[in-house]
Amino acid sequence: MKQLIGLNTLFLSIFLLITLFVHSQFGHADTLKPERKKGPEHLVELLELSEQQRTEFLDIMKQQHEKRMTVRDKHYNTRALEKADMDALHNETMQLLEPVLNDSQLKKFEQMAKKHRHRPPKEESLR
Structure with missing residues (x-):
């Protein structure tokens, strides 16, 4: 009987430790980092664009993104041509x-683009 009570206590202790561990690892994961805007919307904020600049900028970036996807698909096996x-x-x-951005915004965009262009690709984007 004593041995049965000891086993129950052991299992209960292990269960509680596992529960606490899982909660500490995953319980507050959504509160650690606020969701950040991505893509051109994020750039609009960083470049501090006016509303008119924002509209033109987003139109240009959308068109250029579509062209980039076409180039990427066209050069699936030929990295140098891509x-x-x-x-x-x-x-x-x-x-x-x-014509859309002022000199300061254009320079800042160029710096961000250069930084972005030289980073390694994400694994999920690899084919």
Whole structure:
């Protein structure tokens, strides 16, 4: 009987420890980081665009994104050709943004684009 009570206490202790561990690991995961805007909407805030700039900027970025996806699909197996086309597309994007952004915003965008272009790809985006 004593041995049965000891086993029950042991199992209860293990159960409580596991429950506390799981709760501490996952219980507050959604409150740790606030959700941040992604993509062009995030850039609109960082560049501090006016409403008119925002509209034009988002239109340009949407069109250029569609072109990027076309280039990526076109060069599925040829990375060097894809890079050349993407570089040309980046230059086109910068030319389209010149009349929309002021010098400070354009410089900031270029710095962010350069940083973004040289990071390794995410695993889920690999084919």
